[in-house]
Amino acid sequence: MHISSLAVPGGTTLERGLMTPSFTGLISSLCRSSSSADSSSAAKGESVSDTIRVISCYADICAMRHPKEGAPIVASEYSTIPIINAGDGGHQHPTQTLTDLLTIRNLKGRLNNMTIGLCGDLKFGRTVHSLINALVRYEGIRFVLISPEELRLPEYIRQDVLDRQQIPYEEVVRLEDALPKLDILYMTRVQKERFFNEEDYVRMKDFYVLDQEKLALAPEDMYVLHPLPRVNEIAVEVDDDPRAAYFRQVQYGVYARMALILTLLEVKVC
């Protein structure tokens, strides 16, 4: 079995979740970081469609992380092997979402009748976009969207996904205002560069840092998830709280990706 993991310069590296026990023999990423010395196929100007036709000759599966939205779809049209979208730009991150669903299902015992708080960079956060798309398929889902004005969930998701399916949601700026009503709090990084101006950043940055003081406002059975890596948006003091579930989430991510791979390879594990 050979699984090709594909990335491009300027993009990101191998998804960490690929480093699982199923990936013995994982093919090295083609990614190289600097463009001058870069000699990967992408740096030489090869198209996604050409690259995937080549990879199809080598591997049984291709896990693709790409800075351009839609690249995995293009790849799938030319590929003779399954393509796993391991994150495409600010668009989607479906393997993280499988991880998130498995985590929520195991922690809460259900995926329906749930109020989910999504906090941080909701504009560019592909994990958030994917998770919303997945959760709206379940009954009784409500969202609380917690972000600064400039990093709100894109209108195309609010309209095409939430409004169209009449999914209830509210948007708030302060994490404190959302915490008491949540079953799940999904934290993401807010990068300083994406803030508007220095003044707003200084004024708001603490809104998006979860510490024990804020966590005291949350229900006892709320769980905190995060796709990791975190920088400072969850204080280390929170790690020991039984509601901090982000490291358990990592382990679920290994299992979710193992299951995905076995499914794509049509391997039965009895």
Next chain:
Amino acid sequence: MHISSLAVPGGTTLERGLMTPSFTGLISSLCRSSSSADSSSAAKGESVSDTIRVISCYADICAMRHPKEGAPIVASEYSTIPIINAGDGGHQHPTQTLTDLLTIRNLKGRLNNMTIGLCGDLKFGRTVHSLINALVRYEGIRFVLISPEELRLPEYIRQDVLDRQQIPYEEVVRLEDALPKLDILYMTRVQKERFFNEEDYVRMKDFYVLDQEKLALAPEDMYVLHPLPRVNEIAVEVDDDPRAAYFRQVQYGVYARMALILTLLEVKVC
């Protein structure tokens, strides 16, 4: 079984053909791209001879891609394991040539009595140099060398290889002039930087782009090969023509390298 794949900074990355099913357990490339942060053995100033003596302790085979012509020969003098030259500077690329031979043999049913058109950068193109060296061993081989004046096949190859062995060849500037007489068209990239002056580049660049209009001039049983990645020297519209063989060539490359490795490891597959 462990196969070491070796590259150096400023050089190129792992040859894609190494990513084959035989390479479970492939040892990571030592290549790093930027010299400042580089901590590979080459960046620390280690010689090729020292590096290969170390690699010999770890691996059963070393596939070496190196920016300096002759590095694999030097390595082989100090190595206790087989060295595969996976491309040395502008010199040779023998594993690509094994691929090319296998492809031609399977497509045409023969390796003799053939007119081969070599198009593009014949000066620096190591795949072209290797292929010429291999094909002259067969009977009835003729070459048509298609390139701008500045990127002609080096004189040492024309004289020492072609003239010495009385191999018939002609040199042309326009691809159209060559196409009607070819059994195989071997395309390579022409990098803009290697052109002489902007004016010549503008005047000539279309000469080296194969599109359907030009392909109409070629025999029905001519095949188009390319070592890939291509940039724009073969129009995408050509991909669907039955004569376009460059993606089939990739698959033959996997088999050729598998066979090479099995041979070097003295593994019998019955």
Next chain:
Amino acid sequence: MHISSLAVPGGTTLERGLMTPSFTGLISSLCRSSSSADSSSAAKGESVSDTIRVISCYADICAMRHPKEGAPIVASEYSTIPIINAGDGGHQHPTQTLTDLLTIRNLKGRLNNMTIGLCGDLKFGRTVHSLINALVRYEGIRFVLISPEELRLPEYIRQDVLDRQQIPYEEVVRLEDALPKLDILYMTRVQKERFFNEEDYVRMKDFYVLDQEKLALAPEDMYVLHPLPRVNEIAVEVDDDPRAAYFRQVQYGVYARMALILTLLEVKVC
């Protein structure tokens, strides 16, 4: 079995000794060289403690090379899997030391009653620091510390390790003065940048280059070790001398690391 090898930007790459036959399935290093394009967990600002908690979910062992002294200790406090310190800054390099001990034991038949010359950059050389710490556990060990004044062994090692345990040692500036009394000569690189001023460098650089002329001063049964890669501190002419043991040392390094891994995995090889 999965072994995670971890490095960070600005640090160094995978320890070469990790590329051993035991490491089929070795997880790719997270290291990327340039900070701008870097997308590893470290570049995103993830802490060592977070990273190792994630790695713990993927791997059975983590071999960690880190530019910050003490990082592996921090990691071990948060890890659920064994951490191998594969070099932390200028501090320690214990797997190299296991290699060195195995080499000395096999070459000399003993680890006690030995005079060890340590030559080169004793200030920043982590392999030297680790080797001293290991050898002082044996009886009858003496050290000859050969370095320029500016690159002397740090005072904390001289006082806390050597003086405290009453280990005899002397410090010399010229390699020639040490050679006649040694059982083992352990060479390390002296990087020009670490020299004081150009004048001193020019005056002294030859002191730390072992050539055949100097080697003639050494006992017949003295062995020369070096953690490699070497630059020019051992002349190539020395390689053929039976006392040159640095390439045999590489092979012992493979065995030492195999043994370490099997021990950590509690795998019995009968």
